[in-house]
Amino acid sequence: MEFTRRNILALGSGAFAAASLSGMPAFASKTDDAIAAFTGGASVAEGGIELTAPEIAENGNTVPVSVTAPGAVSIMLLATGNPTPAVATFNFGPMAGARSGATRIRLAKTQDVVAVAKMEDGSFRQAGATVKVTIGGCGG
Template structure:
């Protein structure tokens, strides 16, 4: 094989790109790390938290999400397929009338939206919903 300057440049660029991509953590791993940081590695129980998100979002730029958990002191929302998975955190004081929140989030692609609630007794609750995104909202 005759190695020309053009072939050498292409080979070097391809090698560099492969090396850079191999060093990137998966987004799901980022989500797990963010959840572990919130919970301190404590066990998480399914249920006890209501998460409402659309099954299909035609536009990932503004996806409406509602979450509620009676007895929660904090609720965090994570989008497992986004480059930055932590998308919202709601904190509640002892005089909060309800332990709920709603917002609109951006989703890059079809993915799971996960809600983690820290309860007054220090335990953690989890709920998740899959949202199918037609047009991504994170600039992909």
């Protein structure tokens, strides 16, 4: 069989589309796996944690994010659409005055930022925010 330039372009475009679509569930799976590892498979409730992130980020290279969870022992921060979703984990000792953390993160595209907190009683709390990114920060 002889390939023309048009056939090769069509095959390449199809392969790229298939790779792009098959990668989407992988990011969600990585996020779910990270949350399951952090919680040990325990159920996660909504509320009791405050996540602050901009609704629109002009530049995905430096997106300011802060999280507060009174009574938390540890807080994990995730960017669900990034190739590596785990962004940061804040750990607090018994003498910690405030159970909060702030950082700047890179976001490849518009996506959800999720915070999961392990509370002193062993329960887990979750909050999320969608950040619309106009210029991605994790690309080549």
